[in-house]
Amino acid sequence: MRLIRSRETAVTTSGGKFASAMGNMHALWIRPKDLGRLIFNFPRSRPVVAAEPDQGFRFASYLRISAWQIIQALALVGLTTIVYFAIDHLGLLNFVPVVYMIPVVIAATRWGLLPAIVASIAGFLASDYFFSPPYYSFVMEDPQEIVDLLLFLGVALVTSDLAARLKDEADNLRAREKELADLYAFSRRLAACFTVPELILAIEEYLSITLGRPAVVIAGAASGGTGPVDHQSLPEPIRQQAVAMIATGALSSRTIVEPATQRVWLITSISTDYVDHGAIVVDLGLGPSDAIDARRRHVEVVLAEAITRLKRLDLAKAMNDANLRVQADQFKEALVGGVSHDLRTPIASILGFMSVLAKFPEIRDDDRIHPLVEAAQTEAKQLDNVIQNLLNATRITQQGIHPQREWVDPADIVNAAIKQRSHRLAGHRLTVDIGRDLPLAKVHSTMIEQAFGQLLENAAKYSQTGSTIKVSARAEQDRVVLSVCDEGAGLSPEEAQQLFKRAFRSPRHAASVPGSGLGLWIANTFVTANGGTLEVASRGAGLGTTASIWLADVCSETSELPAIVHG
Amino acid sequence: MDKSGNAVLLIDDEPQIRRFLRAGYEFAGFSVREAASAAEGLKSATLTPPELIILDLGLPDLSGAEVLERIRSWSNAPIIVLSIEAREQEKVRLLKLGADDYVVKPFGIAELLARSDAALRRYFEGSMKAAIVKAGALTVDLALGVVTLSGRRIRLTRKEYRLLQILSTHLGLVVTHQQLLKEIWRDHQMHNIQYLRILVRKLREKIEENPNDPRILINESGVGYRLEPGSEESLSTTGKTKAKSETSV
Numbered sequence: 001m002r003l004i005r006s007r008e009t010a011v012t013t014s015g016g017k018f019a020s021a022m023g024n025m026h027a028l029w030i031r032p033k034d035l036g037r038l039i040f041n042f043p044r045s046r047p048v049v050a051a052e053p054d055q056g057f058r059f060a061s062y063l064r065i066s067a068w069q070i071i072q073a074l075a076l077v078g079l080t081t082i083v084y085f086a087i088d089h090l091g092l093l094n095f096v097p098v099v100y101m102i103p104v105v106i107a108a109t110r111w112g113l114l115p116a117i118v119a120s121i122a123g124f125l126a127s128d129y130f131f132s133p134p135y136y137s138f139v140m141e142d143p144q145e146i147v148d149l150l151l152f153l154g155v156a157l158v159t160s161d162l163a164a165r166l167k168d169e170a171d172n173l174r175a176r177e178k179e180l181a182d183l184y185a186f187s188r189r190l191a192a193c194f195t196v197p198e199l200i201l202a203i204e205e206y207l208s209i210t211l212g213r214p215a216v217v218i219a220g221a222a223s224g225g226t227g228p229v230d231h232q233s234l235p236e237p238i239r240q241q242a243v244a245m246i247a248t249g250a251l252s253s254r255t256i257v258e259p260a261t262q263r264v265w266l267i268t269s270i271s272t273d274y275v276d277h278g279a280i281v282v283d284l285g286l287g288p289s290d291a292i293d294a295r296r297r298h299v300e301v302v303l304a305e306a307i308t309r310l311k312r313l314d315l316a317k318a319m320n321d322a323n324l325r326v327q328a329d330q331f332k333e334a335l336v337g338g339v340s341h342d343l344r345t346p347i348a349s350i351l352g353f354m355s356v357l358a359k360f361p362e363i364r365d366d367d368r369i370h371p372l373v374e375a376a377q378t379e380a381k382q383l384d385n386v387i388q389n390l391l392n393a394t395r396i397t398q399q400g401i402h403p404q405r406e407w408v409d410p411a412d413i414v415n416a417a418i419k420q421r422s423h424r425l426a427g428h429r430l431t432v433d434i435g436r437d438l439p440l441a442k443v444h445s446t447m448i449e450q451a452f453g454q455l456l457e458n459a460a461k462y463s464q465t466g467s468t469i470k471v472s473a474r475a476e477q478d479r480v481v482l483s484v485c486d487e488g489a490g491l492s493p494e495e496a497q498q499l500f501k502r503a504f505r506s507p508r509h510a511a512s513v514p515g516s517g518l519g520l521w522i523a524n525t526f527v528t529a530n531g532g533t534l535e536v537a538s539r540g541a542g543l544g545t546t547a548s549i550w551l552a553d554v555c556s557e558t559s560e561l562p563a564i565v566h567g
Numbered sequence: 568m569d570k571s572g573n574a575v576l577l578i579d580d581e582p583q584i585r586r587f588l589r590a591g592y593e594f595a596g597f598s599v600r601e602a603a604s605a606a607e608g609l610k611s612a613t614l615t616p617p618e619l620i621i622l623d624l625g626l627p628d629l630s631g632a633e634v635l636e637r638i639r640s641w642s643n644a645p646i647i648v649l650s651i652e653a654r655e656q657e658k659v660r661l662l663k664l665g666a667d668d669y670v671v672k673p674f675g676i677a678e679l680l681a682r683s684d685a686a687l688r689r690y691f692e693g694s695m696k697a698a699i700v701k702a703g704a705l706t707v708d709l710a711l712g713v714v715t716l717s718g719r720r721i722r723l724t725r726k727e728y729r730l731l732q733i734l735s736t737h738l739g740l741v742v743t744h745q746q747l748l749k750e751i752w753r754d755h756q757m758h759n760i761q762y763l764r765i766l767v768r769k770l771r772e773k774i775e776e777n778p779n780d781p782r783i784l785i786n787e788s789g790v791g792y793r794l795e796p797g798s799e800e801s802l803s804t805t806g807k808t809k810a811k812s813e814t815s816v
Contacts, residue, residue: 344651345581348673352587355675359594377675384673404656404789407761409768411779412786434779440761445788446655555761 066114069107073115076103077122081130088131096131097123097152104156108163116160124153179298182210186302190309199313203270203280203306207299213283215299217270218242234281238265242281255284255296264292268303270310343387350380378423385457386516392450393502393518401529403444407555410438410473410480413445417452418471424457427465435474439554443530448482448549451523451534455484455547458520461513462545463488475554483548490545491538499536500524508541573687574598574615578608578634579623579649584672588621591676595683605629612638618690619683620646622666624657632664639665645686647679655789659743662790668740685739685796700735703783703797705774707735716774726751727770730763734784734794743791767792 080103084096100123108116128138132145140146186206193199200217207215216234234242238258245254245267253268264284280303284295354377363369395401411434418425418432441448459469463486470485491499495506503517520536527534533550575597577588582603589599600617602608605626612620620638624631635646648661648669658669667686670679698710704717709732714721723731729751734742744760752762767786771778785793 344672346583348651349581349583349587351673352584352591352676355677356587356591356594359591359676381673406789407764409764409786411768412788415780416786416788432780440764449788 069111069115073107073119097127108160113164120156215282407440408445416449429468433472441551442553447526451526454519454523459486485546490543573618575619576617
């Protein structure tokens with residue numbers, strides 16, 4: 001497991017537009033907004049969940065902002081007073097304090113409650129000082145004036161509160177709208193990701209930009225770490241903890257606190273049902289627990305969206321992989337077909353040359369050399385059989401089989417198969433028992449010969465040299481059974497189950513006995529295509545095997561035929 | 568049989584196959600000519616007619632069947648076909664078109680030489696109708712209609728004798744099912760191959776030492792039957808050479 005900077009891998013996969021933007025990307029964490037504009041076309045406004053500075057700094061800045069807003073509110077009140085002075089001689093207004101509602105409402109809607117309250121009180125005092133007799137004194141003579149001013153103050157305060165609330169609502173709405181827009185942009189961005197590394201890069205970038213802090217993906221086993229380990233963006237203790245937690249495998253989502261700075265880090269796995277893509281480590285920063293929670297929720301929403309997409313990518317990848325496998329199979333078929341043809345001619349030549357060599361008296365009569373030539377012939381024949389099997393398998397897959405069935409004497413099939421495999425059976429004791437007056441079978445004779453030959457071959461292959469192989473052909477009810485019985489390796493129940501699968505090789509023999517695993521599959525295909533059944537039975541490993549071909553389409557009225565035959 | 572004068576024409580586009588065929592035929596006393604294409608082969612066959620033609624079916628310029636037909640249009644010289652594919656129907660078609668026999672690649676030279684012997688024998692002796700045919704322990708006197716096995720006379724039914732007679736006149740060569748059905752049952756039972764199977768079984772019971780392991784009346788899967796001259800016959804013609812390798816199991 002490694003820390004990855006997957007954005008670097010994605011540069012190579014996502015093409016030119018991205019690559020050019022990545023030119024000066026080493027400062028990614030430092031200038032997230034620039035990157036945001038570059039990639040997401042985000043507006044320049046401040047992020048939804050604003051990066052919160054350290055607490056002390058934040059309080060100071062809050063005071064600074066509030067003071068500035070209060071000064072602005074006071075200035076507005078001052079301005080209102082001056083303007084009113086300017087137009088006072090026109091005698092347009094009887095009820096002065098109403099004018100001060102203007103700065104109050106402005107302050108409430110622009111800067112919030114506190115500046116509005118300050119403006120209300122300032123307006124109340126200014127109205128009292130400048131416009132209620134005695135002028136330029138806070139003393140009020142007219143009780144009506146006192147009631148009016150107090151009423152003004154009450155209305156201003158209530159208005160302040162309402163306007164400020166309205167402002168907060170609007171602010172929230174704007175923030176939520178922005179958040180939704182960002183998420184929408186994020187899902188659009190996700191939809192454009194066609195590989196897992198691209199997607200992981202997108203998550204990292206999006207979180208880094210919106211949080212204004214590092215978000216680093218630590219690759220799981222499936223992703224296979226790429227790129228250099230990113231030591232810069234994660235503090236060492238956090239990185240170590242994260243790696244340790246991912247290594248346990250059972251990680252879902254949890255926060256840890258960095259001991260040195262008390263910053264909170266969120267570690268969330270980004271694994272789907274199919275693949276473990278590792279985990280993402282996000283810096284949630286400092287602050288009150290509700291702010292941390294809000295950020296955490298935001299991250300989780302983003303990740304949920306991303307994981308949905310990731311699942312789809314996994315599925316697509318699985319389908320793509322399956323597709324590739326099919327293509328590979330087709331390629332293999334073509335290769336096998338072509339190669340087999342090309343191999344058969346040289347083998348035919350080799351066998352030809354060998355057979356000519358074997359005729360020369362110098363070789364024929366030399367007891368040392370003649371067996372060597374014969375052995376070479378046997379091996380070449382064996383090789384030809386293997387290639388024949390490959391060719392058959394290719395042909396079956398590509399063209400299917402079209403047996404031309406006609407009446408055949410089962411004895412001829414057995415004899416032809418024995419002759420075909422005589423070189424393989426030479427080392428064994430062979431007993432042949434062919435029943436009398438067997439019914440004829442309606443089959444494509446060469447196919448059944450080849451299938452039966454394969455059974456003989458297997459019997460020879462998986463039994464000791466010198467052991468007995470019993471071959472028999474008999475009638476059983478309405479069927480003819482051709483069987484081969486050996487004293488060899490037998491079959492375990494698991495092997496018996498998988499025996500007819502294409503290219504199945506038992507692990508017991510895979511290393512010691514050569515073979516392609518095609519023979520029995522071809523035999524079964526041939527027998528089935530001829531309306532027969534292939535059965536392989538064994539009492540267990542090491543207890544020998546009996547393989548039988550049951551031919552169903554038989555002509556049992558052979559006893560009636562002689563009339564025509566002799567007639 | 569004296570084969571020193573016999574010329575064999577090898578028509579095959581694979582030089583390595585021609586090479587071993589040449590070695591084999593020269594060893595057996597033939598004079599060998601080669602052709603690497605159908606055009607070359609047809610030209611050579613027309614200019615100096617050979618006694619025997621070995622024709623590969625996978626020629627690049629013309630199909631084997633076409634070459635066969637063209638040669639057959641003016642020559643009766645034995646033609647043995649070499650094929651890679653063991654497709655029975657193709658073989659039957661070629662035999663019908665006039666090929667004397669076929670061997671399927673890969674094959675040993677002994678097998679091909681045996682076929683060549685048989686084809687040449689039939690070619691040269693066909694007009695004389697050899698009266699006595701020997702196949703292993705079996706002797707068929709075609710003139711008298713007498714069949715003996717190891718010197719003992721055996722009785723055959725009319726159809727059994729007819730079958731043996733046809734195979735005897737093609738000693739060592741394959742005779743297709745259709746040909747046998749046609750000649751034994753005339754046109755009545757042309758498609759009833761099971762009659763032929765049973766007839767063969769009956770005949771084997773009389774002429775074979777072990778009817779379940781026939782050595783004389785040999786089945787050619789999907790094509791027909793062949794009366795095997797047997798080891799005694801081959802000893803008399805090509806010496807011991809054929810012995811162990813191909814014929815016996």
